[in-house]
Amino acid sequence: MRTLDPRVERTRRVVLAAAVDELAAAGYGGFTVDGVATRSGVARSTIYRHWPDKLALISEAFEVLNVQPPEPGAADMAPRQRIESLIGHLAEAFRDSPLSGCVPALIDGAERDPGLRRFHHGYSARRRSALVRAIALGIEAGELRDDLDAELAAAALAGAVLYLRTMTPEPLDPARARALVDTVLGTPT
Amino acid sequence: MRTLDPRVERTRRVVLAAAVDELAAAGYGGFTVDGVATRSGVARSTIYRHWPDKLALISEAFEVLNVQPPEPGAADMAPRQRIESLIGHLAEAFRDSPLSGCVPALIDGAERDPGLRRFHHGYSARRRSALVRAIALGIEAGELRDDLDAELAAAALAGAVLYLRTMTPEPLDPARARALVDTVLGTPT
């Protein structure tokens, strides 16, 4: 059983893709195994052969979305530029990507299911840490105010994107990422 | 129909209270009319006589939670003090109040149901406006940096509270509200 049966590989792939679609379309609450079966063309019984229940499927579908933003040439960027880039990517992801439609579902789901919560918090921590690192570097380099709490600043930056996405009709326009950074971290002198 | 039948009044009251409990306990997804009926001791049919469907009940349950933080003596406070107070209240609400358990549900629910979304965004806007006003006042008074965008700053402050509540295991400790304000708005000179 070392090598994976190609049928299994194929089934897992198409079902997960369909699950992501379903999640974005119907949300955590409206997510339906029947819907995934229909979308994917895979029989319900087959889905249940691979995932013990709906929750397991949802959790794994979320993991599919977990595509870390690349950090190419992170070292080459000035901290502030790096921060703007990260926030820009975040705003982008929260506006356009399939992830965007799933964020509310993920937040609610994490509230109910411990496993999903673990995944969700872990993923957020990983994403956040890049931002925290960049802010800390900026402070160290004297490029940012030294009264900043890097953790809180990161939470404020990412939180603003989250807030505008989930609490207002208009998510943050990626073009305004710089304005946000300026507001929170101060205009560079 | 001017005066309300006391039976109706009583039914609406106990059902809504039960609905809030149910929401906090089971979340948006696990919310069950049967559950509310059981909790409240009111028959399911009676509930459906007063609310057209589950969503309407949920929406109205949320409105019950909508207790605007009082603004007594708002004028008496210095803007910065006022901001700290508002954020402190927000952090409090997001940690302890029954509202806290419902926020994730509300976020996901708003994503699916237009009516709930309207309510949710409207409510957030009302809450946010107090913060924006205070920040604008602070800028005007020269108490805050003049390169601040009041709207973005408010989103960053409230967003940090939201972010820590929904994306990390630990919501913001109200005692750290001041540290957050200092980080986002700058330490007062």
Add this chain to the structure above:
Amino acid sequence: MRTLDPRVERTRRVVLAAAVDELAAAGYGGFTVDGVATRSGVARSTIYRHWPDKLALISEAFEVLNVQPPEPGAADMAPRQRIESLIGHLAEAFRDSPLSGCVPALIDGAERDPGLRRFHHGYSARRRSALVRAIALGIEAGELRDDLDAELAAAALAGAVLYLRTMTPEPLDPARARALVDTVLGTPT
């Protein structure tokens, strides 16, 4: 709740009728609640509201078949005539009636389910007792051989009908009921 809700009465009636059909068509093994739902036009969920499970429905469907052959003027008949009449009716029932198609199902079902078994044996006993009584009367009256064991003779008579129905392609022709009686009880002198 003394009087029965007419909807309930109606549902029970049409579902049981459909269940009898299904039983005759598909047998004990092939019996399907879905099939009954389709036949009856009653929703599956409604069926399950009235019967806890498939078995309960099957059992009650069998009871519907339990229409005791009338014993009008039983006293007026000579014992032998009475016996021939009973066997004739039995042969008739085993050839034509809806019961006929269900007998094999009943026999197999009784083997698996204790409740069904109780019903089945009790019903058989009631049916048999009329025959036993008639035979005993015949012996007493000197109309039948006195070396007959009434119980065994009844089992042989009813058993022949059962045997021909279940173990051969051709059930007993009711016209041959008399021949059967003559063979088992002896030709009247």
Add this chain to the structure above:
Amino acid sequence: MRTLDPRVERTRRVVLAAAVDELAAAGYGGFTVDGVATRSGVARSTIYRHWPDKLALISEAFEVLNVQPPEPGAADMAPRQRIESLIGHLAEAFRDSPLSGCVPALIDGAERDPGLRRFHHGYSARRRSALVRAIALGIEAGELRDDLDAELAAAALAGAVLYLRTMTPEPLDPARARALVDTVLGTPT
């Protein structure tokens, strides 16, 4: 395929044995290919390689049970003795043998499946013919009443055994085989 692969022979043997067990334990309705696979230790797919479907396996399992009662020295016995012996064997088989548990299943199964029905009726006919022959001989020899219909008498004798097995809680005690024969055929003078 002239000579049988010993592995095939072995597989057929153990699977059939397991099938008989399964049949007796679960009945026609509860019979499960999975169950046979588990009981026998042979993989489901292997079973399906040797039998086209569940029914074929069941049918052949029944044939395993088809061990005709030996007729050694049949010629040596007086007809009546021969009849008593046959009925005694039958009563025995219907009380103790693995066959007994399968009879109801066989009866119901034969009702639904033509192939099984053919087998079932054919087998019954073979078994019955020995009885019919013995009765006919007895009539010929003047040992039995000459108003007997041999076929009906055989059906009555075998039917009584069947009836008591399937329609009453107590199958016929083999010790009472003689009493049954006496009742149906008359006490020998």
Add this chain to the structure above:
DNA sequence: CGCTAACCGAGACGGTACGTCCCGTCTTTAC
């Protein structure tokens, strides 16, 4: 202070989705 209108409880009903179990077909892997 009695009548009428409404509210209330109980719960039947048709649906939809869940997660389980088994069937019979089929591919894939391993011996």
Add this chain to the structure above:
DNA sequence: GTAAAGACGGGACGTACCGTCTCGGTTAGCG
């Protein structure tokens, strides 16, 4: 190269809610 493993589509099971509906019984408050 054949047997074992087991994936797959399919379909029934029994459970849990949903939202609609009908039915009597009670209770408020108007006349």
